[in-house]
Amino acid sequence: MERTAVLEQFDVMRVRKDFPILTRTVNGKPLVYLDNGATTQKPQQVIDAIVNYYTQMNSNVHRGVHHLSQLATDAFEVTRHKLQPFIHAAHEHEIILTKGTTESINLVANCYGKAFVHAGDEIIISAMEHHSNIVPWQIMCEERGALLKVVPINDAGELDMDAYRSMLSDRTRLVAMTYVSNALGTINPVNEIIALAHAAGAPVLLDAAQAVQHLTIDVQALDVDFLAFSGHKMYGPTGVGVLYGKEKWLNAMPPYQSGGEMIKEVTFAKTTYNELPFKFEAGTPNIEAGICLAHAIDYLMDIGLDNIARYEHELLDYATQRLLRIPGLRIIGTAKEKSSVVSFLLEGAHPYDVGVILDKLGIAVRTGHHCTQPLMDRYGIPGTVRASIALYNTREDIDALVAGVERAASMLI
Structure with missing residues (x-):
């Protein structure tokens, strides 16, 4: 389905209004919450x-x-x-x-x-x-x-x-x-x-x-x-x-x-x-x-899981394309069938250090082995930076993530 058709069925800005925590700031920056694989935020109804x-x-x-x-x-x-x-x-x-x-x-x-x-x-x-x-x-x-x-x-x-x-x-x-x-x-x-x-x-x-x-x-x-x-x-x-x-x-x-x-x-x-x-x-x-x-x-x-899946997949594609343009960035996990998770490494930088810099910019991601230590051992890496996307995330969130990773790269590499 074309992106325009997806967005006609899914109004993300209306969805975001249901989540009061998304209006707060972290370190003086608007919160960009991309740690949904760990836990999701709660709508006002809940x-x-x-x-x-x-x-x-x-x-x-x-x-x-x-x-x-x-x-x-x-x-x-x-x-x-x-x-x-x-x-x-x-x-x-x-x-x-x-x-x-x-x-x-x-x-x-x-x-x-x-x-x-x-x-x-x-x-x-x-x-x-x-x-x-x-x-x-x-x-x-x-x-x-x-x-x-x-x-x-x-x-x-x-x-x-x-x-x-x-x-x-x-x-x-x-x-x-x-x-x-x-x-x-x-x-x-x-x-x-x-x-x-x-x-x-x-x-x-x-x-x-x-x-x-x-x-x-x-x-x-x-x-x-x-x-x-x-x-x-x-x-x-x-x-x-x-x-x-x-x-x-x-x-x-x-x-x-x-x-x-x-x-x-x-x-x-x-x-x-x-x-x-x-x-x-x-x-x-x-x-x-x-x-x-x-x-x-x-x-x-009420929103519809099919609508959610289509919207999140569009964001996943957008995030993958934008992140791969960053020199030295490698995505871990490139299966043909994927859900809305992007795990990556920045060459020459420890995932924890990248995560700390992103946090200073108000961007919440997960770093480490994600309770999958044998999997990280399989790849021979200490862990990854993981951005996990939810139904309330936007292209602007992805843009903020990319800018944050670029800034981390300029500081750490």
Whole structure:
């Protein structure tokens, strides 16, 4: 689609008015926020919902007969109701509310591992995984006597699918892959990943922390077994995340934590576990965040994920073209299919130093290994400067970034 057509459907200046933090200054400069891969800013609609919870219905959920508890419970369950069509799950009870992507992955590693993984079995991940999709599997494999296999990538940051095919076997118990790389922006061929795993008899978990805010996801069309993501990366509050799991797997797995809510009946002799989804939701949840995630979903759905994806892709192309004109700049991650992330190095300059200079200019980026240290080791680099684009970013933001990098180059090289 031509850029003019995209902008007709997506009014970024109107969108920016929904985000009050974008009007502030940093170091006397207008804020240019390009650290969206770490966390996104919150629209006024979400902020208002947070205030409304604490001023109108603050109470515990699922446990009270009084009016405020019922209001809070109803509002909390609205989020689960909205998540079902958002990811196209077959059932609401397949949606577990967690603290975030990290807890969602740990839940599966712990519970699926106990139920299905034995000595000599194999788990497959990729070389581009976030630490949250590496360490839980390492721990589980150590505990169960299983082997962790890692699918390599090429220099562009794309999976070696031939290597992946060769790794699958009748010992493969689960494949855990990122949908979109947080460090490279690579969009992985998830349909093929899932189909090949299923042909080998293995379920698949997708880390969608960097995907749900950029792409439309249909878990039934994908036929994915588990999907994990976080609220704070999709314009919602921190402290709430989602684990989608197929009913058959969730029913077959033991609970992750024990305590209130996850039980049906308790005696000193025996405890009977609750039904889905509450079996995996022990204790008082982050009620405010759980309720307000629904408002972030509404915000995304009102704008339209397809409109967002087209707009962000246009900005990604613009940013890539402009940055590559800077002498000595190298982009790390040049996959054919990319989300709105540009990671780069400036020859002769440490990423941290570039990030500090950009911050002085009011430009927020992320520097370092981005919790993907093995991936940085693959490229033989200490880290990168990462600019991650969101729906409220503009060409002017990209222009400011480019000018800032040029200034950093003049100071550091």
